[in-house]
Amino acid sequence: NNETTRRPTSDQLRRELERMDKKRGMPTALRVILFLIVVLLVAAVTLFCLMSGYVIYGSSMSPTLEEKDLVLAIPNAQLKDGDLVAFKHEDRILVKRIAAGPGESVEVLSDGHVRRNGYDLNEPYALYAESGTDDQSYPLTVPSGSWFVLGDNRGNSVDSRSSIIGTIENDRMLGKVFLRIWPLTKLTKFG
DSSP states (O other): OTGGGOOOOHHHHHHHHHHHHHHHOSOHHHHHHHHHHHHHHHHHHHHHHHSEEEEOOSSTTTTTSOTTOEEEEETTOOOOTTOEEEEEETTEEEEEEEEEOTTOEEEEOTTSOEEETTEEOOOTTOBOOSOSOOOOOSSEEOOTTEEEEEOSBGGGOOSTTSTTTOSEEGGGEEEEEEEEEESGGGOEEOO
16 A cells, blocks of 8 residues: 555656657757748748739839849738839839829929829939920829829839820739848838
């Protein structure tokens, strides 16, 4: 009867814990690391399945975006003035910035500055120039379901100022650009 109530020694407990650790397999730290890797992989796959990536060609969005930058866009995102957007134009994908939305009045001055609903826009990201294709009549009221977009490099951008591009209808919008992911040294979140 005495043997059944005997307690294990500390040495016996230590050996039993070691045996259980070996039986369990990998140490806790390794399991945590593997769990985090799996979570990151699932997040990355989800991110790239729900979003689209686009490579920037040309200098129309300089200095905000440069040639060969890789950006991610969220399809069907709610858009607002100032957002960077990717859209289809013929067989190309372009990235520009929204200057005015549906129902808003917009006017682009000869020096590239913009007035929306009678107020001058503060656009610290824009490079102004007198050149650039502009054959629109101002003030222009943006049609319902459309957007007036401009490149940040006004002198080197074909955008809504040109009847070739015009205002961008919702069905041509591919998404709101929210992140530059390449080059990694310039990783940037937008809007």
